[in-house]
Amino acid sequence: MTKSPREIIDSSRKIGRRGLLLGGIQLGVITTLALKLRSMQVEHAEEFRTLADGNSIKVRLLPPARGLILDRNGFQIAGNEQNYRVTLTREDAGGDVKPVLQRLSKLIPISEVRMAELMEEFSKRSAVTPIILADRLSWEQFSAIAVNAPSLAGVTPESGLSRFYPRAGDLAHVVGYVGPVSDYDLSKIEEPDPVLKLPEFQLGKVGFEARMEDALRGTAGSRRVEVNSAGREMRELSRQEGEQGATVQMTLDARLQNYAAQRMGEESAAAVVIDVQTGDIVAISSSPSFDPNKFVRGISSTDYRELMDHDHRPLADKTVQGVYPPGSTFKMITLLAGLEAGVINAGSRFYCPGYTEVGGRRFHCWSRGGHGSVDAINSLSHSCDVYYYELAQKVGIDRIAAMARKLGVGVRHDLPMSAVAEGIAPDRAWKQARYGQNWQVGDSLNASIGQGYVLASPLQLAVMTARVATGKEVKPRLIRAIDGVPQPVPEFADLGLNPLHLRTARQGMDAVMNASTGTARRMRIIREDWRMAGKTGTSQVRNITAAERARGVVSNEQLPWNRRDHALFVCYAPYEMPRYAVSVVVEHGGGGGAIAAPVARDIMLFALAGGLPPLDAVPDEQRAAMEERHNAMHLLAPEAPRLTRA
Structure with a gap:
């Protein structure tokens, strides 16, 4: 059928419109695809590149090398090995x-x-x-x-x-x-x-x-x-x-630490040495010790059980975690409390017949026959307990406790160590809060000689001695420098104690070592420029009954090891220009003068000499034994390897 010219024109118009519509749609699709491709290639390129890399690229963390720990002289204390x-x-x-x-x-x-x-x-x-x-x-x-x-x-x-x-x-x-x-x-x-x-x-x-x-x-x-x-x-x-x-870099001296550890030997003991001018802890040793490398590598159950079952507790740090009745080393605190309160002076005397009776109960002096009439200085040199029983009744426990805290006992010292103990400087409020009981006179008498509720760590006893020696609020520290930048040495505040009272306490400590009747005279340093002042201490870990006193107190040597008295000793030197303070505690060691004092004296000498104690610093009769001890030691040499980076 032949279309008329009009129909042909209408059909052409329809086809043209459809073509334009289809072309517009195609152009829109192409434009959209082009914009999407541009977005993927330009605007979101980094995102898709990261996704693509994730399929073939892994990012692994690299552990950093642990920082080194050095002693004050650059000796390596902790390093890294391949x-x-x-x-x-x-x-x-x-x-x-x-x-x-x-x-x-x-x-x-x-x-x-x-x-x-x-x-x-x-x-x-x-x-x-x-x-x-x-x-x-x-x-x-x-x-x-x-x-x-x-x-x-x-x-x-x-x-x-x-x-x-x-x-x-x-x-x-x-x-x-x-x-x-x-x-x-x-x-x-x-x-x-x-x-x-x-x-x-x-x-x-x-x-x-x-x-x-x-x-x-x-x-x-x-x-x-x-x-x-x-x-x-x-x-x-x-x-x-x-x-x-x-x-x-720590304040510790690795050579002194090494000597202290060997000098204590196999005793269950602790020793602390503080530079009284800076507060630097130059040695802080607990005995017996253990090999920390075994823990790094994964300690065996056998080795761990052996450490846990050891009666001398080698895993415990006795220097800061261990707290002990300080015994007679606490007497400087009681004496200074009485002097500062004005209830006594250096010449005040008490008579010691060998005991004090309070409320029908006898409190005995360590000397059964007594010391007779005793003044402040002799109370320390003879370590007369009765003097402090009488003084405690006059001064009161609250003043004694306040003095203890002023001198660093019953205070937790801020050090980068684990479980630093606070100790106990008890007073009336403490007993009421702890036990719900009132304070008794007998409690004061026991506390006055460092027994009863009083507990102190070897670190606290070293701080106490440093503060008595200087009259300053010496604060212990362990960090000397970080990445070569020295840590500032603090300016210690004055304790505010009367210099005459401090001198009385120091004279008493000097008499302990150097007077003819001093309780530690045998352990004196005979070099005058290193003259040492100190105080012995023996603290009981068991009660002695009246029946036992009547038939004769059993000697430490006859008791099982864990029921014997603790031996303590504190000292500082030189006497006139103090440099170091030392405290030593020997668990269940017996007498402080016989057991702890020799260890502390030798450690002090090593610190003063910067090496092995010279034999001419001790009495003649002790030189052969000292030389024999030193010959048996394996000491860290002055030229020991140093390391500054891994």
């Missing part, structure tokens, strides 16, 4: 780690027990968390794994650093040790550093290592590695090293 190990990441192994472990066991020994432990560890950890399979590998083992790494999916041989304590037990209690981060450690941190989740990453567990963790840890680095579809590392693309932790 450690070869191998890790496995479950995600990179394709999810099934057992075949990989079986192949790896052909290169290094993996027992069935260890295999079971690893499988349990993988089940508990995230698939992206690397797990250490073996640690402290030999170079041959490490090399064999590195060569075969392409066939061991997810396995990574690593060369890192592990903590090492070259002085072993000398400084174990004060420095502490590091160990692997546990779930418990992480639970105590609100926002844990991601580096803490690295396999077997070590952080401070106790002591200085724990308290200075933030400074010593450092900052993690990172490396970007290319992996194939099987999760095997193909190449390292980039690396940014971490920042090593701070190098911290």
Whole structure:
């Protein structure tokens, strides 16, 4: 059928409109695609590049080298040693780690027990968390794994650093040790550093290592590695090293610490040495000690049980955690409380018949026959208990307690160490709050000679002695410098005590050592420029009944070790220009003058001499024994290796 011209024109118009509509739609689609491509290639390029890289590039954290710990002279106390190990990441192994472990066991020994432990560890950890399979590998083992790494999916041989304590037990209690981060450690941190989740990453567990963790840890680095579809590392693309932790220099003298530890020997004991001018703790030793390296590497159950079962408690830091009745070393506090209160003066006398009777009860002096008429200075040199029984009734416990706290007893000193004890300087309010009981006169008499409720740590006794020696509020410190920047030495405030009263206490301490009847005269220093003042102490750990006194008190030597008296001694030197204060406590050692004083005297001499005590500083009859002791020691040499960086 032939179309008319009009129909042809109408049809052409319809086709034109449809073509324009279709062309517009096509143009819109093309424009939209072009805009989308532009958006993907330009505006969101970085986002998609990151997604693409995520399929082939992994970012691994690099643990930082832990900061070094040095003594005051630059001797290394805690450092880092090379450690070869191998890790496995479950995600990179394709999810099934057992075949990989079986192949790896052909290169290094993996027992069935260890295999079971690893499988349990993988089940508990995230698939992206690397797990250490073996640690402290030999170079041959490490090399064999590195060569075969392409066939061991997810396995990574690593060369890192592990903590090492070259002085072993000398400084174990004060420095502490590091160990692997546990779930418990992480639970105590609100926002844990991601580096803490690295396999077997070590952080401070106790002591200085724990308290200075933030400074010593450092900052993690990172490396970007290319992996194939099987999760095997193909190449390292980039690396940014971490920042090593701070190098911290302690106030301790490693050589003096080494000598103090050996001088105490196998005794259950503690010794503290403080520079009275700066507050620097130059030695703080607890005996017996332990090897902290065993904890870093994972101590065996046998070794740990041996430490726990030892009756001398080698894991306890007796210098700051141990608190003891201070015995007669507390008498300077009672004396100064009485002098400052004005109830006595240096010439005031009390008569000692060997006991004081209060409320029908006898309080005995250590000398059964008594000391007769005693003044303030002789009360210390003879260590007369009755003098202090009488004084306590006049001055009162509240003044004695206040003086104790002024001199550093019953106060927790702020040091970067674990579990620093506060001790007890009891008063009326303390007993009421603790026991709901009123204070009794007998309590005051016991407290006046450092017995009863009074408890002090060896650190507190050293601080007390330093404050008596200087009249200043000496505060102990352990940090000398951080990254080479010296820490400021504080200006100690004056205690506000009458200089004449302090001189009386010092004269009494001088008489203890140097008077003909002093309780520690045998342990004096005979060099006049190093003249030493001190005070003996013996504290009871059991009650002596009236019946036992009547038939004769059983001597310490006849008692089981754990029922014997503690031996204590405090001292400072030189007498006129004090430099060091020393305290020594020997648990269940017996008499302070016979047991603790010789140890403290020798430690003081080493500090003053800067090395082995010269024989001419002690009485003639003691020189042969001292020389024999020194010949048997294995002392840290002055030229011992120093280290400043890992």
